[in-house]
Amino acid sequence: MGKKKRRSPNTEGIQKRPCAILHSGIEEVNYKDVELLKLFVTEKGKIIPRRISGLSSKSQKKLTAAVKRARNSALLSFSEGYVPQDESMEKGKRS
Amino acid sequence: MTLRNYEVILVVDTKLTDEEAAESIDKFKKLITDAGGNVKFESPWGRRRLAYEIKKVKYGIYHLFFAEANGEIIENLERQAVYDDNILKFFDCSVTDLEKAYNDFEALKENPQKNSTLVSEALGA
Numbered sequence: 001m002g003k004k005k006r007r008s009p010n011t012e013g014i015q016k017r018p019c020a021i022l023h024s025g026i027e028e029v030n031y032k033d034v035e036l037l038k039l040f041v042t043e044k045g046k047i048i049p050r051r052i053s054g055l056s057s058k059s060q061k062k063l064t065a066a067v068k069r070a071r072n073s074a075l076l077s078f079s080e081g082y083v084p085q086d087e088s089m090e091k092g093k094r095s
Numbered sequence: 096m097t098l099r100n101y102e103v104i105l106v107v108d109t110k111l112t113d114e115e116a117a118e119s120i121d122k123f124k125k126l127i128t129d130a131g132g133n134v135k136f137e138s139p140w141g142r143r144r145l146a147y148e149i150k151k152v153k154y155g156i157y158h159l160f161f162a163e164a165n166g167e168i169i170e171n172l173e174r175q176a177v178y179d180d181n182i183l184k185f186f187d188c189s190v191t192d193l194e195k196a197y198n199d200f201e202a203l204k205e206n207p208q209k210n211s212t213l214v215s216e217a218l219g220a
Contacts, residue, residue: 024213031188033203035211039218054218070146073104073186074155077146085144 019056021063029062031069038082041067045081096131098163100193103127103172106155106184109142119181120158126172132164136197140204149183159200161193 021029029036040048040055040063047067050060070076077083105123107116124134140157149155169187176185190196202209 018217020214020217023217024210026210026213028199030199030203032200033207033210035207036214039211039214069186069188074106074145074147074149074184080146083144083146 017054019059020054021059022056029059029066031066031073032075033066034070034075034082037063037067037070037076041076041081043081045071045077045079096165098132098165100190100196101160101162101164101169101187102190102193102196103160103162103169104184104186105158105160105176105182106145106149106186107158108152108181108183109154109156110152111181115181116156119179122179123172123175123182124160126175127160127162127164127168130164130168130171132162132168134160134162135193136161138197138200138204145183152183155183161190161197163193 026036031037040053042048047064050057053060053063055063067076071078103123105120107119111119124137127134138159138161140159142154143157145153145155172187173185176182
């Protein structure tokens with residue numbers, strides 16, 4: 001008792017969004033492809049959930065694995081997400 | 096000895112000269128070949144900004160090996176990488192096809208934006 005029954009959502013007229021990764025014909029999500037991964041990572045470095053990213057279950061699983069690998073190889077930050085490459089070599093030499 | 100396909104990333108400190116960096120990369124290559132593995136492809140990624148600071152360092156030289164090895168060799172490599180002060184980061188993962196992995200990586204280096212533009216178009220559509 002007391003539990004509210006959840007109404008099934010009205011799915012009529014709602015068009016399913018195609019999965020962006022499958023749709024663009026990419027089979028493998030490579031962890032070195034940081035430009036691709038950054039599309040699915042927030043500013044804080046979190047992986048965007050499937051309900052928002054709209055990816056298929058398969059693609060999302062590949063994506064999370066890739067993001068985690070990228071974090072471990074210092075290609076993506078754990079806390080800041082994508083860190084852009086700066087072209088100026090001078091800056092780097094100081095560090 | 097059964098050999099499996101591995102992809103190994105080494106991140107070398109940028110404060111080293113080019114020769115010193117090449118030397119420490121060669122050291123790891125030798126570790127693989129001496130233990131019975133073989134490095135099929137090699138690919139330098141060059142100098143990159145690290146996503147986070149490692150040992151207070153912001154930049155690193157990335158170098159990739161596509162090699163046949165086994166768990167023992169990889170374990171040894173990992174241990175050596177921890178001891179070596181010139182290596183900032185060591186990362187390895189198994190791949191199914193070495194040649195495909197190598198070609199994919201070369202294509203990615205050539206055009207890093209390719210896949211992301213495809214996907215962002217699909218996201219926008």
